[in-house]
Amino acid sequence: MPVSIIPFNMPEPAAIPPHIVASLEAMSPDEAVIQGMDLLLGIEAADTIVYERVGQGVVHTAGAGAEVLQRVLEQDSVRSFADQDGVGNSALLLVGQASADEESPLPAGVVRFLLEGAEGGSIGFSYVLPLKASDGRLWGALTLIRRAASGPLNHEQPNLCEGMRRVLSRMRD
Structure with a gap:
């Protein structure tokens, strides 16, 4: 099964504590998103997180392999996570079995990164x-990457x- 890109409806949001919201609102939009990424990594929501702005590309990567992934993403000036079909309408779930050399709608080299050195x-x-x-x-996207061993x-x-x-989305209002 190749890489599948599936529209994904997120559940009802949990309330973010008011002191965290106030702290984020006191920051510049990019600083707030980067801090939000750190908070999501802290609850183990992802192994790696990518922050992209539409039309501008990668702003920040964090977590396991972040520097490697940032270099991979900077190599592809055409495709990004934020530009995937359907991302504005809902969240997207990227899953599947893949081989390192297969064509996919993901940015070039991302499948190889996700396979962590395996050929498939x-x-x-x-x-x-x-x-x-x-x-x-739509002004940006956060991509939460969870390795197969981490599960959904x-x-x-x-x-x-x-x-x-939802809190971070308001940062550009």
Whole structure:
């Protein structure tokens, strides 16, 4: 099965504590998103997170292999996680079995990164979360990458991710 890109409805958001929201709102939009990424890594919502702005590419990567992934993403000026079909309408789930040399709609080299040096296998579970202004305009995306060994989001993680996505989306209003 090749890489599948599936529209994914996130659950109801968990409430983000007011002191965290206030702290994020006091920062510049990019600083707030980067801090939000650190908070999501802290609850083990992802092994690696990518922050992209639409039309501008990668702003920041964090977590396991972040520097390697940033270099991979900077090599492809055409494709990005934030530009995947459907990302503005809903979150996307990226899953499947892949081979390192197969063509995919993902940025060049990303499948190889997700396979962690293997020639084929599971790419794990990646969630592309749209960052949208209050007028509905897509301005960026957070991609939460979970290795196959980490499994999908579980327990309260999806709710916390959706809560954080909504808080961070407001940063460009």
